[in-house]
Amino acid sequence: MSNILPTGIELTYLLAASLFILGLKKLGSPATARQGNTIAAVGMLFAVVATLLNQSVLNYQMILIGIIIGSLIGAIVAQKVEMTDMPQMVGLLNGLGGAASALVAVGEFWRLLSMPGAEVPLDATITMILGVLIGGVTLTGSLLAFAKLQGWVKGTPVTFPLQQPFNILLLVGFLAGSAYMIVSPESPPVFLALVGISLLLGALFVLPIGGADMPVVISMLNSFSGLAASAAGFVLMNNMLIIAGALVGASGLILTQIMCKAMNRPLTNVLFGAFGGAITSGDAITGTRSDQVVRSIGSEEGAMMLGYARSVVIIPGYGMAVAQAQHSVRELADQLEKMGVEVRYAIHPVAGRMPGHMNVLLAEANVPYTQLHDMEDINPEFERTDVALVIGANDVVNPAARHDTNSPIYGMPILEVDRARNTIVIKRGMNAGFSGVENELFYKDKTMMLFGSARDVVDQLVSEVKQL
Amino acid sequence: MEAALLTGLVVFVLASFVGFELINKVPPTLHTPLMSGANAISGIAVVGAMLIAGSKEWNITVILGLVAVVFATINVVGGFLVTDRMLQMFKKKEVKA
Numbered sequence: 001m002s003n004i005l006p007t008g009i010e011l012t013y014l015l016a017a018s019l020f021i022l023g024l025k026k027l028g029s030p031a032t033a034r035q036g037n038t039i040a041a042v043g044m045l046f047a048v049v050a051t052l053l054n055q056s057v058l059n060y061q062m063i064l065i066g067i068i069i070g071s072l073i074g075a076i077v078a079q080k081v082e083m084t085d086m087p088q089m090v091g092l093l094n095g096l097g098g099a100a101s102a103l104v105a106v107g108e109f110w111r112l113l114s115m116p117g118a119e120v121p122l123d124a125t126i127t128m129i130l131g132v133l134i135g136g137v138t139l140t141g142s143l144l145a146f147a148k149l150q151g152w153v154k155g156t157p158v159t160f161p162l163q164q165p166f167n168i169l170l171l172v173g174f175l176a177g178s179a180y181m182i183v184s185p186e187s188p189p190v191f192l193a194l195v196g197i198s199l200l201l202g203a204l205f206v207l208p209i210g211g212a213d214m215p216v217v218i219s220m221l222n223s224f225s226g227l228a229a230s231a232a233g234f235v236l237m238n239n240m241l242i243i244a245g246a247l248v249g250a251s252g253l254i255l256t257q258i259m260c261k262a263m264n265r266p267l268t269n270v271l272f273g274a275f276g277g278a279i280t281s282g283d284a285i286t287g288t289r290s291d292q293v294v295r296s297i298g299s300e301e302g303a304m305m306l307g308y309a310r311s312v313v314i315i316p317g318y319g320m321a322v323a324q325a326q327h328s329v330r331e332l333a334d335q336l337e338k339m340g341v342e343v344r345y346a347i348h349p350v351a352g353r354m355p356g357h358m359n360v361l362l363a364e365a366n367v368p369y370t371q372l373h374d375m376e377d378i379n380p381e382f383e384r385t386d387v388a389l390v391i392g393a394n395d396v397v398n399p400a401a402r403h404d405t406n407s408p409i410y411g412m413p414i415l416e417v418d419r420a421r422n423t424i425v426i427k428r429g430m431n432a433g434f435s436g437v438e439n440e441l442f443y444k445d446k447t448m449m450l451f452g453s454a455r456d457v458v459d460q461l462v463s464e465v466k467q468l
Numbered sequence: 469m470e471a472a473l474l475t476g477l478v479v480f481v482l483a484s485f486v487g488f489e490l491i492n493k494v495p496p497t498l499h500t501p502l503m504s505g506a507n508a509i510s511g512i513a514v515v516g517a518m519l520i521a522g523s524k525e526w527n528i529t530v531i532l533g534l535v536a537v538v539f540a541t542i543n544v545v546g547g548f549l550v551t552d553r554m555l556q557m558f559k560k561k562e563v564k565a
Contacts (some may be wrong), residue, residue, distance in 0.1 A: 020509050021486060027505045028494045034555040037505050041548040044512065051515045057522035059530060066521070066534045067514075070541025077542070078549035083557075089550060090504050093511075093543045100513040100540035107520040107532035114527060123473045222503050225510040230480055232516040237472045243483040244512040250487025251506045255499060349496055356499030363497075363557040374496060 005053065012050035013240035019043025020244050024251065030369075047240060083364040084321045087354035091146040091218055094225040098138025101228035102198070105131030108235050109191055120185035124235070129178050129194060131231035136198025137205060138224040144206040145217055149353055157210040167204055170197055209270065211318075212395055214353040216259045216270045223252025255355050262349035262375075264411040294430065297448040299457060302424055303464030305448070306332075309386035311342040313378060315415055316358045317351050319392015319427065323454035329391060330365040332458050335465045345371050346378040346388075346415050348396035379416050388420035390441075392427065392454045398439045423447045426457045501554045508547025514540035 020043045026036025048067070052060055081089045105128045112120045147153040174197045177190050209217050226248025233241025260267050306312055314333065320326060333343040345367065351358045359372060373381075382388060390397055393415075400407040401414045417423050418441055425447060441447055450457050494502055517540050521533025 017483075020512075021490065024487070024502075024506065024509070025490050027502050028491055028498065030495060030498060030558065033498055033501055033558070034552065037501070037508075037548060037551045037555060040505060040509055044509070044514075044544055044548070047512060047515050048518070051518045054519065054522070057518055058524040059522050062530075062534055063518050063521055063537055066537035067541050070514075070538040071545045073538075074542040074545030074547075075549055078546045078553060081550060083554070086500060086504070086550075086554070089546070090500075090507055093504070093507050093547050096539040097507065097510045097513055097543040100511070100517050100536040100543065103532045103536035103539070104513060104516040104520055107529040107536070110527070110532070111520060111523075111529040114529070123470055127473070219503065222507055222510075225507060229510045229513045229516075232513050234473070234476050234480075236516050236519055237476060238516065238519070239476065239479050241512055241516055242476050242480050244509050246480050246483035247487040247490070248506045248510040250484045251491040251502065254488060254491050254494075255503060258499075347496060354500060355503060356496055356501070359497040360500045360554055360557070363554070366557075369497065369558070372497065 009050045012046050016043040016047035017240050017243040084324055088146050088149045091142050094221045095139050095142030097225040098135045098228045101232040102135025104232040105235050125181055125185045127234040131235045132195050133198045134231050135228040137202035138228050140199045140202030141206045142221050144203050158207045213270050215350045215355050218354045219252055219255035223249050295448050299460035300464050302450050303461050307465050307468040311385050312387045313344050313346050313385045315346045315390045315393050317393025319454050325455040325458050326361040326365040328455055328458040330367050332462045346373055348415050382416050382419040385420040388417035388423045390425040400440050426450045426454050501551050505551040508544055511540045511544035
């Protein structure tokens with residue numbers, strides 16, 4: 001009879017894992033996504049309740065207090081966060097998940113050490129080292145990504161001399177420490193050193209990666225946070241943790257692949273900072289461009305072009321997110337539609353700072369789903385478009401990606417706005433994009449620049465269009 | 469213990485394949501919600517945290533475990549709620565369209 005409770009707990013874990021799989025499946029389709037999220041949340045509830053019933057969990061008052069504190073913080077943050085800040089939010093949550101997994105590995109190490117006649121078995125040592133490494137990298141990598149997205153740390157790639165040799169040295173140090181731990185596992189100083197190196201590696205991994213590559217980094221860290229949970233599962237030999245973590249790890253990896261494909265760059269290229277090295281060629285391009293003229297127009301003229309067009313395609317980018325301009329953009333689209341203009345949105349897969357960033361913002365502003373178009377669908381349409389309105393996007397509309405083999409973004413699939421009859425670019429100033437690459441679109445004859453913060457400019461356009 | 473490690477590896481590899489198959493074709497609109505939903509699931513580390521925080525007497529392990537419980541719960545609750553908030557916006561608009 002005494003087996004009933006542990007068996008019941010294991011069965012509940014199995015149920016929870018099944019609910020995670022079902023939930024993730026449903027999250028992949030628009031009609032069932034919300035239901036899928038709820039199903040996964042129910043699975044989590046089952047898993048937590050089952051764990052509370054575990055007979056080795058005696059300290060349940062404190063644990064419940066911890067859960068209540070965590071739930072309150074989580075609920076408040078989830079309610080307060082602006083949709084424009086979603087990349088930071090996901091980054092931060094990733095980091096917390098990684099931290100929890102790393103803490104589990106560290107805590108288990110100390111538990112094994114403090115046991116009478118302490119002897120840490122080999123497989124436990126290996127899994128704990130892995131848990132600390134993945135969890136630690138996820139933690140500091142995510143925190144740095146968060147700081148970059150939040151603007152606390154500048155978003156441009158940061159490189160320093162001998163960066164790669166230093167990273168390799170750290171890795172070698174980690175491997176050496178791990179080897180030492182395998183021979184003599186009961187050595188807390190070495191273990192702590194491994195924790196330190198893991199944390200350092202996470203920060204160094206994100207440091208050289210620029211803002212425009214953030215969608216890749218966020219998806220990767222998402223994958224890591226799953227693998228970290230899996231590693232914690234290995235530490236405690238808990239199959240449900242392993243399953244849930246592996247699911248998340250796989251899904252994060254798929255998103256990472258999609259993002260890399262959208263930039264036509266192999267993952268290694270994103271991670272090991274080719275953009276940092278390529279900036280010199282960007283400078284060269286700037287030099288040849290300095291004699292060219294940029295056509296700047298006012299909002300009145302811009303409104304005229306938009307209002308009397310038959311078809312307008314709006315290309316949102318990170319600039320729209322920063323200026324929180326999505327509601328103004330929707331208003332402008334409404335006004336234009338009232339005048340009989342056909343309005344569509346073209347979404348580049350890596351526009352913004354995380355996969356699907358623009359879709360979320362436009363959804364917040366109630367833009368109908370049917371007006372959003374993927375790159376493949378909309379590109380053939382630009383030739384029949386009167387005005388392409390670029391709002392705070394840069395690299396994803398740079399024609400250099402098509403023909404300039406010297407450009408760092410050469411080969412990246414772009415939205416071909418330069419094929420539209422006219423292009424209006426709303427931009428704060430003439431600075432290069434996050435990749436540091438000059439955009440030749442701005443110098444084309446058909447391109448008009450509208451300088452200013454996206455929100456102010458779009459608001460002006462709305463009032464001008466109303467007066468037409 | 470080594471048998472358990474092997475079982476764990478089997479489970480891990482199979483679950484990874486399931487994950488790949490599940491999420492192969494996702495429309496770009498759902499990339500963000502999928503990511504934050506999956507992120508919430510990775511908060512499953514909360515179970516591990518509870519297990520190591522379970523001991524009645526106070527020691528380093530319990531303290532680390534309790535901190536981990538708080539972190540992981542923020543991840544879980546924040547993740548699921550913010551995903552729901554996003555998906556709610558998608559819903560609203562689908563009804564209108």
